[in-house]
Amino acid sequence: MTTLTSQQRQDLIDELPRLKRYCLSLTSDPADADDLLQITVERLLEKGMPADAHVAKWSHRVCKNLWIDEIRSRDVRNRYALSEGVIDGAGTTSANTEESVQLDRVSAAMEQLPAEQRAALVQVAVEGRSYAEAAAFLEVPIGTIMSRVARARKALAANLEWREEREA
């Protein structure tokens, strides 16, 4: 299990766009998503995977576990951080067209969602998975997916309305 087969490598390359979106749904930050994607790939290349493993599910699981590790270590770092001002300002763009402003609003609103709601919404609304597929993928009950997706949509809509009113 130390190296990937050529078929697994090809499957992993095909999976990269979905894996990248999953990274973004976990981190909600483009730079963190890039880091998480690369660290995930490095881990897969380093540790390999079983010959009969489903590449998409295996890679997403590795990705999620790496992010959980990072969240835990950030939690520790946050407790001892001297200042938070140093890292502010990530994920914003300077373009001021109506379209980019709208997309910036959505990015910011997505960032405000709890991670589990964001991940469920992305699996269903972006990846087009059914509730059953998303539930299997994220390893939670179907009812949980349904609830998370609905609450995510509701919170997102409320956040976007608030932002539009504030900027109007």
Add this chain to the structure above:
Amino acid sequence: MGVAKKVKDMRDDRKNVVDMDGSRVDDDHLLSMYIDNELDAEQTIAFVSRLKSESALRTRLTRLEENDGLIKRVYAQSADSIPHQVAALISADNVTLLRPVRQWRRWTTAAVAASCAVVIAMVLNTNQTAVFNPMTIDAQMAHALESSPSRAAGFWLLLFRLPPLRGKGRKKEKTQGCQEKQYQRQSEQIQQRNQLHGSCIAAARQEPP
């Protein structure tokens, strides 16, 4: 087990959880399930008839669908920007990773920035305290500098021989008064010495070789 059954099984008091048993139904949950095509046939028919008659529900549906479209565009942009080195890394044969190449940039950057800030602060602080400002040294030095020519003879004697100012409160003021008089006397002596030194130099210059 269908989603409707799952919904029926959910029992709690959270605001956003639907209750499909009775009349209490969260419209946002129904809209969400309708958008995702997760309502069964019977529920779909009932919901479509509601949509025809309730304009507020239609407006809400339009809004949620528009938001979904925007989310897709945001995430489509993300998928377009996969770092090229990642695919290259997977494609490369016989690659051995000696150590993880990638670290968490955000936090590494923050740590480096914090370290730099500390170093810069230390350097600036050192530079500021290292600036030679006679008025910040002490009264003794300030007085000597005001009353003595620059680099005059005896200046270094003044620096090394005079005791530092001591004392606290009123006692300190008295002590400082006495010391100021002492400094004044000494500076007068220094001036006399300088004049004598200057006259000696002048005399030496006037003497024939």
